Amino acid sequence: MTEIKGGIIGCGDVTEVKSGPAFNKAPNSSLVAVMRRDAAKAEDYARRHQVPKWYSDVNELIHDPEVNAVYIATPPLQHEELTIKALAAGKPVYVEKPMALNSEAAKRMVSAAHQYNVKLSVAHYRRAQPLFLKIKSLIEEKIIGDIRFVDLKMLQPQKNDLIATVESNWRTNPEISGGGLFHDLAPHQLDLMLYYFGSxxxxxxxxxxxxxxxxxDDLVTGHILFENGVVFNGTWCFTVAEAQQADSCVIFGTRGKISFPMFGHQIKVTINGDDEKLDFLPLKHVEQPMIEKVVAYFLNEAENPCSGEEALKTMKLLDEFTHQKHE
Known part of the structure; x- marks a missing residue:
């Protein structure tokens, strides 16, 4: 395989700008088919994005001989079933976060990737963005000394700018999303903590x-002790007053601190009371850096930027923080 010819299952809003166009912008990659149960919407998406083929049947896309990799961008309820179907057909899979409804479903997805010996990557795409890679390098260079603890706050009013909270929003239906807004936003943040601090x-x-x-749940707190001694404390609340909303992550070290938002474009490094601000340009297609890495992995040119095994660790954190038990 010398070129990825991708097919999207679930060509909804998330794929319009964030991810879909990146498959045509990444080297050695093109988007050749899309699928949505609503045939009219699938056809409209294909027309607007100049995608050659569209389907309203998921099996037709998965078994299209031209499609050699599948991007699953449906709500989490369908992630397990569709991932396993694509893997069984021999198609490598890039699946949106959260990886699945819960950690047990995620385990089955990982097992299927091993069973069929087909590649699986998960869309924890902040791992590939310049701002978050810079933070990783600052940590590794010990710019703020040895890391002691992390304090994260995601505080939003019920009507917020990050995610629309209308009655029809599937993100607040646990049977479809696995949980509430915590399950939609926290995977990004928790995955980064694992990426930065390890076991x-x-x-x-x-x-x-x-x-x-x-x-x-509309209030979740989570606490992690890493093997290296770093302590993480996170608070997610989606019912605060507008004046109290916050998107803040602060990493404290023995020489200073690194402060940054999860939905922003600036890092602030504070040492001995002096601040240095590092600004980053907004990305037009926020998943493009990750998709480029996934394409390279699928083509055997690079390592997996986020494996199913790594994403499973995040799913276990989500389950434990919200006390979800599974048979």
């Missing part, structure tokens, strides 16, 4: 539905 020694959390307005 975990212990973890636990608290989750409550304080407002009672929906059937999901």
């Amino acid at each position: 975990i020694k212990s973890y636990h959390g608290i989750a409550v539905n304080q407002s009672g307005n929906q059937q999901v």
